[in-house]
Amino acid sequence: NAGVMQNPRHLVRRRGQEARLRCSPMKGHSHVYWYRQLPEEGLKFMVYLQKENIIDESGMPKERFSAEFPKEGPSILRIQQVVRGDSAAYFCASSSMTGAETQYFGPGTRLLVL
Amino acid sequence: GDSVTQMEGPVTLSEEAFLTINCTYTATGYPSLFWYVQYPGEGLQLLLKATKADDKGSNKGFEATYRKETTSFHLEKGSVQVSDSAVYFCALVAGGTSYGKLTFGQGTILTVHP
Numbered sequence: 587n588a589g590v591m592q593n594p595r596h597l598v599r600r601r602g603q604e605a606r607l608r609c610s611p612m613k614g615h616s617h618v619y620w621y622r623q624l625p626e627e628g629l630k631f632m633v634y635l636q637k638e639n640i641i642d643e644s645g646m647p648k649e650r651f652s653a654e655f656p657k658e659g660p661s662i663l664r665i666q667q668v669v670r671g672d673s674a675a676y677f678c679a680s681s682s683m684t685g686a687e688t689q690y691f692g693p694g695t696r697l698l699v700l
Numbered sequence: 701g702d703s704v705t706q707m708e709g710p711v712t713l714s715e716e717a718f719l720t721i722n723c724t725y726t727a728t729g730y731p732s733l734f735w736y737v738q739y740p741g742e743g744l745q746l747l748l749k750a751t752k753a754d755d756k757g758s759n760k761g762f763e764a765t766y767r768k769e770t771t772s773f774h775l776e777k778g779s780v781q782v783s784d785s786a787v788y789f790c791a792l793v794a795g796g797t798s799y800g801k802l803t804f805g806q807g808t809i810l811t812v813h814p
Contacts, residue, residue, distance in 0.1 A: 590743070619801070628704075628789060628804040629744070642801065677743055681800060689800055691736075691743035 590692035611680030729795030
């Protein structure tokens, strides 16, 4: 049973470009969370999605960031017009149910903005 | 709001030494508490959890007890190994929430020398 997949593992972008991060949850999981880990910091919640619905995006910056989890295919975290401060590791986690059930984390995408 | 505070690292120990990593929290209600471990270049893995007061979570020789009176969830291991070298994160899910949004501490780097 494959775990949570994220790609790319590493992404380099120049300022002003777009970054698109993908997350495929574990088989049978319909709940996806995105977290961001800035250098030397812990993980911070960004957004929680169920299939075709954004449930909580309270941790997502108001501008340039968006997320989706379509009926078919992976969840996508999109960052438009990246800036150097967006450089971080972005982790996706999935779970099979809502509530405090165990979340399974992917290996992360490390974004570097030049 | 909810928050988690971990002892500052890095922590450096010799093999077979006793490990304690302190974690305290601030939350309304009765949160669920977690310890996650992150090995270099990888995503987070759940190490152990406790969902109510006085519960003890344990796994791979690690254990932590949910202490409501001191709002703490300290991680302990009696005899560490070199392979335990990693970053350890304490986290909570607030009580009464309908989904598993995790709030993390800043992480503690553990290095174990032979």
